[in-house]
Amino acid sequence: MQIKHNGSKASNTSNQSANPAFLRKPAKSRVYLLRNAASSDVEQLSELERGVFPSLWPPTNFAHEIKKDQQAVLVANLRSGRTETENPIQNTSLVERMVGGIKTLATQGNVAHHTGSRLAGWAIIWFVVGEAHIASIGVAEMDRRHGVGELLILGAIEAAAANDCDELTLEVRKSNDAAQALYKKYGFKVVGERKGYYVDDNEDALIMTTPDIREPQYAAKLARLAVDHSRRWEESGSRFQRA
Numbered sequence: 001m002q003i004k005h006n007g008s009k010a011s012n013t014s015n016q017s018a019n020p021a022f023l024r025k026p027a028k029s030r031v032y033l034l035r036n037a038a039s040s041d042v043e044q045l046s047e048l049e050r051g052v053f054p055s056l057w058p059p060t061n062f063a064h065e066i067k068k069d070q071q072a073v074l075v076a077n078l079r080s081g082r083t084e085t086e087n088p089i090q091n092t093s094l095v096e097r098m099v100g101g102i103k104t105l106a107t108q109g110n111v112a113h114h115t116g117s118r119l120a121g122w123a124i125i126w127f128v129v130g131e132a133h134i135a136s137i138g139v140a141e142m143d144r145r146h147g148v149g150e151l152l153i154l155g156a157i158e159a160a161a162a163n164d165c166d167e168l169t170l171e172v173r174k175s176n177d178a179a180q181a182l183y184k185k186y187g188f189k190v191v192g193e194r195k196g197y198y199v200d201d202n203e204d205a206l207i208m209t210t211p212d213i214r215e216p217q218y219a220a221k222l223a224r225l226a227v228d229h230s231r232r233w234e235e236s237g238s239r240f241q242r243a
């Protein structure tokens with residue numbers, strides 16, 4: 001049976017037409033930390049979700065999601081200042097870790113608590129028999145086009161690999177050009193449709209899936225993307241860290 005999604009439209013989906021890359025906002029120096037969500041994040045996560053999906057009903061029960069087995073809730077935390085206590089993300093090693101199957105942030109449970117920072121984005125990933133399903137992903141409007149969506153997708157792929165998944169899959173609104181562009185960049189392809197999937201307006205969903213993430217060709221693509229992501233933002237003074 002097809003499960004209908006209770007999701008609402010994203011806050012500004014309508015004006016997220018496919019902008020060329022050169023229209024990306026010039027970034028101020030920002031430091032984003034990718035980490036597992038903690039129960040102390042629940043309130044901020046709910047607030048963030050209300051901003052991104054204003055008419056979503058019922059809202060996600062983040063307290064429950066964080067505690068569940070076989071899933072990961074990742075957050076991107078905008079740090080209030082630079083700290084030297086965590087290592088900048090070594091994106092090449094992300095791929096090495098994936099391919100080598102070394103346990104990563106998704107399984108270590110190494111949650112850091114940071115004050116003086118706010119959440120910029122989140123991703124919920126469910127692991128179901130060899131497949132990772134991105135159940136939800138969003139970035140605060142003020143943080144969009146700063147590489148946070150890519151950071152979350154990279155984290156989701158790493159989490160999928162750490163949980164022995166071969167591919168990632170998701171549903172996306174047919175009209176959501178921005179999200180589709182992000183997924184296509186990371187090798188997701190449209191493999192099907194779900195008619196009337198979104199209950200609020202009956203919009204159709206596209207089903208998008210990655211190739212086998214352990215295939216050498218995909219791993220090489222991912223390595224290039226990860227390096228480009230980190231270099232591009234380094235040039236503008238922004239950095240990505242992991243707990």
Ligand SMILES: CC(C)(COP(=O)(O)OP(=O)(O)OC[C@H]1O[C@@H](n2cnc3c(N)ncnc32)[C@H](O)[C@@H]1OP(=O)(O)O)[C@@H](O)C(=O)NCCC(=O)NCCS
Binds near residue numbers: 013017018148151185
């Ligand atoms: C989709 C979303 C998560 C992207 O997050 P983001 O932090 O702005 O994305 P990034 O800055 O990392 O962009 C990465 C890539 O995504 C694509 N992209 C992001 N925003 C885009 C836009 N407005 N138009 C076209 N492409 C876009 C591009 O391919 C971009 O790569 P590029 O910079 O090389 O062109 C964000 O727009 C969002 O939260 N939207 C509302 C919620 C939502 O739609 N969630 C997905 C539900 S399935």
